[in-house]
Each structure stands twice: as structure tokens, then as C-alpha cells.
Amino acid sequence: MVEEEIAAARERHGEKEQGAIWNAFLLMQHTEPVESAPRLYRAHVRELLERVAAGQDTRPATDAELLASVSAGSVQGPLGPAAACLAMRLLARLPAGDTLPLDTEPRVVEDYERVHGSEADKMAEDLQAILTQAWRIPG
Incomplete structure (x- = not known):
């Protein structure tokens, strides 16, 4: 593959x-x-x-790594609204053909972004810091 x-x-x-x-x-x-x-x-x-x-940095976590991490958290308990917002955002950014079913109305996603978007941004930033792969350097 x-x-x-x-x-x-x-x-x-x-x-x-x-x-x-x-x-x-x-x-x-x-x-x-x-x-x-x-x-x-x-x-x-x-x-x-x-x-x-x-020619971009390959060390930061990919959207797939972030989504997998949020998904793993959902196994531990229900996602909070910021995590749900981040998950919806990440699902929407998956490349065509790799998308997963998201039975959420676009309006709901917009509402989550409006209310919890800044918290989701912070969560994404924190996850990026945790999931960055220092070894992942081309060459």
C-alpha cells in the first residue's frame, strides 16, 4: 500500500x-x-x-494520528464537546476515499465550531505536541 x-x-x-x-x-x-x-x-x-x-515539516502529527488519538479517547468515555468538535473537523479533512461516515448535519458541525472551536484548537495544539514524531525527518 x-x-x-x-x-x-x-x-x-x-x-x-x-x-x-x-x-x-x-x-x-x-x-x-x-x-x-x-x-x-x-x-x-x-x-x-x-x-x-x-518541503514541509514531517514531524508533526498527521490529521490521521490526531483523529486516532481522539478516537482512542472515546473508548475511555464519551467525548466532551471540544473533542467532538475536533473529531468532526479532522474527519472532514480526510482525503476523498478515506472518509469515514459522519452522520452529522453540517449545521451541527458549524454550531460546534462556533461554540467549541477555540477549545478544539487548543486540544489539537496539545495533541500535536504529544504526538510529534522527532525521528520523522526526510533524508
């Missing part, structure tokens, strides 16, 4: 030689939050490859 995504990213970005995308394979190691969810792992790989192609 990783090889397929690398090939697709190389095609999308016109990489002909053995460039940054071709060399990104080692960055695609499973991280605990996404390892047991194939669609999340694929979204994780795609996001990392897009970061590599754009």
Missing part, C-alpha cells in the same frame, strides 16, 4: 528521478494511533507524502 501511494504521489507531483518522494518510504512507519486502522493509515501516508512534496 505504501509503495502504491508513493508511486501515485510521484505521478501527481511529476517526480521522475529518485527524489524526496521516492526516498520517503522510511517516514511511513506505522505510529501506534493509526496502525490498526487501514483507512487512517492510508490518509496518514498521503498527508506525509504531500508534506514531503511541499
